[in-house]
Amino acid sequence: MSVAVIFPGQGTQEPGMGLPWRDHPAWSVIERAEAGLGEPLGRLLTDAPAEQLARTREAQLAVLLTSLVAWEAVREQVSAPAGFAGHSLGQVTALIAAGVLDVEDGVRFAARRAELTQQAADAHPGKMAALLGATLDQAHEACGAAPDACWIANDNAPGQVVIAGTPDGVDQGGGRAKELGVKRATPLNVGGAFHTPLMRDAAEALARDVLPDVRFGAPSAPVVSNHDGNAYDDTEGWRDRLAQHVAVPVRWRPSMRTLAGLGATTCLEIGHGSMLATLAKRIPPKIPVQGVATPSDLPALEGVS
Structure with a gap:
């Protein structure tokens, strides 16, 4: 079995989605993220009401962090993944999981990305x-x-x-x-026309003000990019791809086909919900997807590598 690891994006958030992980050792990722961003974050996963999670920044941080906790719990069992991918925001999670971004830089980048895309949405309603x-x-x-x-x-x-x-x-x-x-x-219940030219202000600000200071490392396995559906094993190229990403379409269908081309025979959807599993059933070659949303999903991963 060859496994690819995939991460969901905004839209999968739900109040209390991180509660099952609160007492798990993997919750230590939240402490790293809080130290990196300099603000409390755990409440987004445990106590935040639906109204708060409807806001772009809070929603995206909650989805990102829930996936990172789940990944921390399973990563040692997935020793040699065929590749990583993530839907929209999930691409940031995938880069953290692959080691291209560290947790602290990744969370800081995700927060600024959310802020800048919402600013662009406010300036160019959609x-x-x-x-x-x-x-x-x-x-x-x-x-x-x-x-x-x-x-x-x-x-x-x-x-x-x-x-x-x-x-x-x-x-x-x-x-x-x-x-x-x-x-x-x-x-769709979202705050703007994301992944369109109406987000160009955000793309330019990310390229100019944010990404020059981000450190990139070599990935542990190829990461599939949303913008073209291709797999990349470089580092510096993500500086441009992450800026472009917010203003171009998410090409998830070709991304899943690319993972199959990398040899993946199954995918692990890491994070809350089953959105990506639902989509995978409709994308040839219909790679099976196993979810890891709560600690109760961990025993089923025996034999995954």
Whole structure:
């Protein structure tokens, strides 16, 4: 069995999702993260209400930290992964897990990334919608109804493409999608048009003000990049990729195919929920996904390497 390790992104957060880990030795990662960021963080995983977790910064830190605790609990059992990948924010988690970023730098970067993308969203208001049942061609044609105002933001899986843009642009794109036979356009509860050109301000600020000071290390296994679905085993290239990442689509479908090409015959989804397992069932070659969300999932990992 060859294992790839994948991490979820924003949207999987839920109040109390870290409580099962509170007394586990892996909780020590939270203490490292708090020291690195200089603020209390544990409450985001244990006590934060849904309203707080709806905010971009809090949501992303909560998802990141829950995944890092779970990874700390399993990493010694996954001695030679075929590769790492993460969906949107999860790409930052994947880079920490692979050793490209250390915990402290990774958490600081994630916090600034969340702050800058929300600032860009406030300056350039937008929204996102999932086109359920849509093909990529249909999504491209739907976005053509609002040039420079609606774009593909996530290519998640066959029949699950997310568009984003200005409010009017997404409305026009969603309307055109329905004319093309798409089942429905479901609005997403997010704070902006992430992974579109409306995030260029954030991409430029990350490249100019944040990433020059980030230290990068060699990965323990290739990390698949969201922006093109390719696997990378370099270090410095992530300085550019992480800046671009916030303003270009998440190409999750090709990312999963790349993991299969690296030899992965199963994936471990590390963190809360099963979003990535659900998507994997629709992406050929349909790699099986095993979740690690709570300590109760750990005994099932016997034999994983």
